[in-house]
Amino acid sequence: MTKHLKKAELHVHIEGAAPPALAYRQAEKYGIDPATFIRDGAYIWHDFTSFITAYDHVASVFRSSEDYAALAEVYLLELAAEDTIYAELFVSPDHGEAVGLSPDEYIGGLATGMEAAKAKTGIESRMIIIGERHLGPENVLNRAKWAAHYSHPLITGFNMAGEERMNRVADYSAAFDIVREAGLGITIHAGELCGAFSVADALDLVKPSRIGHGVRAIEDADLVRRLADLGTVLEVCPGSNIALKVFPDFKSHPLRQFRDAGVRVCLNSDDPPFFHTSLAREYEIASQEFGFTDDEINAMTRTALEAAFVDEETRAILLAKL
Numbered sequence: 244m245t246k247h248l249k250k251a252e253l254h255v256h257i258e259g260a261a262p263p264a265l266a267y268r269q270a271e272k273y274g275i276d277p278a279t280f281i282r283d284g285a286y287i288w289h290d291f292t293s294f295i296t297a298y299d300h301v302a303s304v305f306r307s308s309e310d311y312a313a314l315a316e317v318y319l320l321e322l323a324a325e326d327t328i329y330a331e332l333f334v335s336p337d338h339g340e341a342v343g344l345s346p347d348e349y350i351g352g353l354a355t356g357m358e359a360a361k362a363k364t365g366i367e368s369r370m371i372i373i374g375e376r377h378l379g380p381e382n383v384l385n386r387a388k389w390a391a392h393y394s395h396p397l398i399t400g401f402n403m404a405g406e407e408r409m410n411r412v413a414d415y416s417a418a419f420d421i422v423r424e425a426g427l428g429i430t431i432h433a434g435e436l437c438g439a440f441s442v443a444d445a446l447d448l449v450k451p452s453r454i455g456h457g458v459r460a461i462e463d464a465d466l467v468r469r470l471a472d473l474g475t476v477l478e479v480c481p482g483s484n485i486a487l488k489v490f491p492d493f494k495s496h497p498l499r500q501f502r503d504a505g506v507r508v509c510l511n512s513d514d515p516p517f518f519h520t521s522l523a524r525e526y527e528i529a530s531q532e533f534g535f536t537d538d539e540i541n542a543m544t545r546t547a548l549e550a551a552f553v554d555e556e557t558r559a560i561l562l563a564k565l
C-alpha cells in the first residue's frame with residue numbers, strides 16, 4: 244500500500260486534470276453540449292489525436308478567472324487529500340486565449356486557486372508554462388518570449404507539449420534559448436509519440452534538466468547511458484503511456500529498466516481522468532505492477548523534489564517533509 248507515502252507531482256496538465264463531473268457542470272453553465280466529449284462520466288477519445296481534440300473541448304468550458312481558480316483548487320485539494328506535498332501544474336495560456344481570456348486572467352485565476360489550496364492544506368505548487376508544439380514554431384517562440392517577460396512568483400518553468408510527430412525539436416530550440424536566458428526551469432515532452440531520436444534532439448538542442456516521458460529512449464542503450472550520466476530526470480507517467488498505447492502493458496513498460504540503469508525517474512499522472520488514473524494510483528502502480536518497495540518509491544519522490552523548479556529554501560522544506 245502506497246496510500247501513506249508522501250507524494251510529488253511534476254507532470255500534470257491542468258485542463259487534463261479536470262474531473263469529468265466538473266467539466267460537465269461547466270459545459271451546462273455555458274450552454275455547451277457535454278455529450279460531444281463526455282460519455283457515461285468519462286472523456287471520449289481513442290488515440291492521441293482524438294485525445295488532444297477532447298482535451299481542447301474540456302479546456303473550452305473553463306472561460307473565466309473564477310473557473311480556472313476553481314479548477315486549480317479542486318485538483319490540488321484532491322492531491323493534498325492523497326498526501327501530495329508538491330505539484331507543478333502545466334498551464335497553457337493559449338487555451339485561455341482560445342476562449343477570450345487574457346494571460347493575466349488565466350494565470351491570475353489559477354494562482355488564486357493555488358493559493359486557496361495552500362491556505363487550506365499546505366500543498367505547495369508552481370506553474371510551468373506550456374508551448375503547444377502543434378500550434379507551430381512561431382507560436383511557441385512567441386509564448387516563450389511572453390514567459391520570459393511575464394514575471395509571476397508561481398511561474399517557474401517552461402515546457403513544450405502537444406503533437407510530438409509535428410516538426411523537429413530544432414524548429415523550437417530558439418524558444419528554449421529565450422526561456423533559459425530568462426532563468427526559467429526547462430522541461431520538454433519527448434520520447435512519447437516519437438522514438439529515441441526525439442530525446443536525443445531534446446538533449447542536444449534544448450539541454451533540459453527534465454524530460455516529460457522520455458520513455459522511448461529505451462530504444463537506444465547509448466542514449467539511456469547518456470541520460471544516466473547527465474542526471475536528466477524523466478517525468479514518467481506509466482498510466483498515460485499504457486492508455487495512449489506507447490507500450491502495450493505495464494510488463495513492457497521500461498520504468499524499472501531506467502531506474503536500474505541509473506536514470507533518475509519520478510512518478511506522474513499527466514492527464515489523470517483522461518487515463519483513468521490519479522497520482523495516488525500511479526504510486527500504487529509502481530508498487531503493484533512494477534514491484535517497487537516503499538523505499539524505492541520514496542527515492543523517486545525525493546528525485547522529483549530535487550528536480551522541482553522551486554527556490555532552494557522551499558526545496559529544503561519539502562525534502563524535510565519526506
Ligand SMILES: Nc1ncnc2[nH]cnc12
Nearest residue numbers: 256259404405432513514
Ligand atoms: N501526454 C501528452 N503528450 C503531449 N501533449 C500533451 N498535452 C496533454 N497531455 C499530453
Ligand SMILES: [Zn+2]
Nearest residue numbers: 404432455513
Ligand atoms: Zn504531458
